[in-house]
Amino acid sequence: MRRAEESQLKSPTHDQIVLLAPLTGPIVPLADVPDPVFSGGMFGDGIGIDPLAGKLVAPCAGIVSHLARTGHAVTITTPQGAEVLLHIGIDTVELNGQGFTARVEAGARVEAGDLLIEFDQDAVARSAHSLVSVIAIANSDAFDVIDRAQGFATAGETPLLTLRGKGDAAVQAAAAGAAAMNEVRRAVQLTQPGGLHARPAARA
Template structure:
């Protein structure tokens, strides 16, 4: 009871999610996979990469790295859970063409290299290279705005601004 009397509301926190890839920004609705296009996994945006390097869009921790290294999830220091899925149907490559530079539990800073991947290997397998970047715990998001220009550079430009809801301390 005393705790509830003395707890203070945390302020909402504004977070900038940087572009994790260099490429062209694409609305999720145009991703050729209904799970992402219909925002089943979460809300966000996608990037069609022109370079095969995925960097961290935020300061945070690696919470999941798929065994095939085609997808990675981070939890930002502000509590946002961000999933980045390199290409569509790339799980069928079974890790071929993907080289991780981090492991689950690693602390990362925005701009740190997470995964290198071979665009040509993905294309030759008949997979789309478009890469969804989604917030999987949308319940903590008070507001989200895509602020990216049509072309972005990995780790250098903002992709989305997000307001994370406050809670109790």
């Protein structure tokens, strides 16, 4: 068993959300991420990974609620309403998309482990401040991080973060998440009445 999987992650209950690692590499505590905006929690609580492979996968099932035009960041909204921001590297927005290839579209429904973004590690590392990537809970007002892994993470396998909702705020977030999931279901039914697993086109 891998070291990160041997960390003291609690067994999830019905009111908890387990996020798998979206990247493979050493885990970096949020406070050690080399960007004060992230390390200070301005984008929410979370964790970092120093990636060893150029593939970002979905940490959970949900909807692609936002995809950066430059392809360096994506947000997944879970059915429970947690907004999971995945940001590859530091100051990578300045690369204007060079080295990044999105494999999903905004509005797509994804499952844990689905490929979201591919990136050229060498090209990004040469131009970006750092390759350390961040997984942050954008609506941390509604969800607490109650457990987080340490050591080494394997994309799509290692339980990285465990979340638990915060009372009324979590209820409201869950309602928003359910509405987003229902919107995608309606879009699929309208575009593919035969039941094919199509994904809606990107929104403007």
